[in-house]
Amino acid sequence: MTLTVSAVIATYNRGPELRIALTRLMTQTTPPMEIIVIDDGSSDGTGAMMRAEFPTVRYVRQPHNGGLILARNFGFVNTAGDCILSVDDDSWFEDPDGLARCVAYLEQNPEVAAVACNIETRDGLVYFPKGAAPFDVPWYVGCGHLLRRSAVERVGLYMPELYRQGEEKDRCLRLVGAGYRVVALPDVMVYHDKSEKGRKPGMERFYNHRNDLIREVARCPSPLLAWRLARAWAGNSWKNLRHGPRMTDLKVLLALPQILRIGLKHRAPVGVEAYRRWLHLAKTAAPASAPPPERRPAEKAVNRPAASRPAAAERPSPARSD
Incomplete structure (x- = not known):
């Protein structure tokens, strides 16, 4: 059975970036069956753009800024796909079949609850070594991952009180505690433009x-x-x-x-064995937290939107957390 996909994008005052993200997502070889954009109170004309340019995308504007995590929870409970894709309003798959490859991996590996895409950022960071085989990681990155709905329903939604940041670590620790795996797919690239808007x-x-x-x-x-x-x-x-x-x-x-x-x-503490396993992954396979100190010559761009994706240096080994 082919798994269906719902995409959830939270946004706040990033209309131009959101336009690129949606356009790239909708041109995937296997696009999501539904896309929901949760606007966390934008005042930059995002709503008008959505209604004029993306009438087939479900657009929900929150009455106030409730935070990224609350928006992601809202998207999860208001979609119906077997899998939930999360990308940020300034991130997108680099290859047209990126989403299809994520779905195929979940279909072939029922014990995997989430796949973490390889994130490439505008400041030269590549999270995982390109060409590496899939391997277990302690958490995914919010701007590019695919979740199995049944696994999330088992462990629960994000803690809304976190407001922003850190929800991925908590969710994945619960998934590991429940016996699931979180796996990185180093060859599925998601470019994160890391818009400066809203970053403090x-x-x-x-x-x-x-x-x-x-x-x-x-x-x-x-x-x-x-x-x-x-x-x-x-x-x-x-x-x-x-x-x-x-x-x-x-x-x-x-x-x-x-x-x-x-x-x-x-x-709701996880078991000691599962917790120690998660800590081991955090020490050996965690996504990087900073760009590499030295950068290699820029790679040749492939299928990149004009003026939106500089080439990135590649890390030689799985990135580790500090």
Whole structure:
């Protein structure tokens, strides 16, 4: 049986980028059976563009900015495909059969709950070595992945309180805990244009730190919880320090009551063995978190939209997390 696909795209004030993303998605050799765009309160004319240029795409405008994660949850419960494709409003498959290859892999591997595409960014990062065989990873990246609906229904939606960032790690930890696999497909490339609109480094650092702590409270087995909380705090504090003096740690400290409340509200720890397996994957096969320090000569562009995709340097080995 061929799996059907629903595509979910959350957007906020990125009309021109969204136009490219939708156009590329709709010209896939096997396009999704339905596409839903959740507009998180845009004020840049996105709605008018959608109605004029993409009348066949379901467009839902939220009355207020509820956050990326809430929008993705809304898209999941309001679609019907066997699989849910997630791409950002500034990302798209590089090859016309990228989605078809993702679907084929899920069809052939019923124990796999999610496939992580290989992400190429405008600043020269390629997450996985091109040409590598599929391999297990601890999480997918929000701007390019395909989920098996039945697996998500088993482990549940994203924690909406995360608001933005970190939802992929929490979801995948739950999937691993339930006995599923998350697999990277290094030859299925998704280009992430990484629009600067809406990106605030200080906010990203805060939510990365905050949401890592929430995940540990919610999912870490009790015997490991104290150590993992300390490890998550120290690791994120070190990352913040590398970017120079910041107020991020103080803001996270002030948010500790909220962090504990949210984590305990959703507490459903995975088994110790599954948790250790996930940690091992995070150390050995995690997506990269920064561009490589040295870049090779640019590759020749293939089927790339004009002025929207610079060539990227390729990492020589599976990228690791910090």
